[in-house]
């Protein structure tokens with residue numbers, strides 16, 4: 001069941017056909033909210049209402065990226081409540097140097113795989129560079145495609161005030177929107193990869209952007225690479241959840257790119273990530289062991305052989 005379908009379950013009385021994200025906060029007060037965002041017993045996908053309720057309870061939650069069905073199924077079984085099919089797939093999955101070349105064809109195909117591999121997590125698909133900047137009509141077309149063809153429950157786009165009309169159009173059509181502020185990697189050619197929101201004026205602009213996104217109907221705001229104090233201020237100023245990456249400990253949620261989190265990324269990783277495993281080493285060792293046994297004749301053995 002998709003997030004939007006879940007939002008229209010019979011138990012969700014009183015909201016009828018109201019666009020899901022428009023009354024996310026009102027939905028949070030309903031008596032049938034699960035008490036824990038993940039690890040709970042309800043056999044349905046996490047919704048934007050659950051995230052709003054978690055903010056009210058002060059419950060922090062984790063988000064990971066995912067780009068394929070099998071990896072996504074591992075994270076779904078592990079209880080990660082929100083999976084982002086990020087355009088970081090450009091760097092982490094498709095072999096590009098930046099997110100800029102990623103297309104909506106890439107995004108739609110991989111988002112559909114992540115949706116197929118999961119049953120609990122809310123799946124958020126990124127709107128790729130060039131798929132929404134032209135204006136609200138283009139943005140709505142791209143968002144609608146991701147919902148209809150891939151089955152995602154929400155979309156993410158970069159920019160606060162500069163993406164206001166796009167956010168409003170998508171939310172009014174009934175598609176929940178996650179906004180992305182701070183370092184916005186699609187603007188790497190103008191921003192570079194550096195901390196955003198430093199200094200009073202930049203910090204005020206970030207707070208303004210976040211409030212604009214909230215007022216336009218966004219259900220959550222990603223804050224990437226911003227000073228912890230500014231992220232904390234944004235988090236206090238909003239009634240929707242903030243999701244930090246390189247934004248310190250005081251956001252409502254934390255997101256990591258899965259290949260960084262699991263130690264799969266080669267080379268240098270950003271200081272704000274933490275490696276919880278060394279998958280690159282484990283996978284490399286497995287490949288070497290396989291190669292050694294093939295060369296030495298130990299594989300396949302009798303138990304792997306048919307007669």
Ligand code: KIV
Pocket residue numbers: 065084085086087088089126180222224245255257
């Ligand atoms: O594309 C992505 O993975 C992202 C996260 C870093 C938030 O936007």
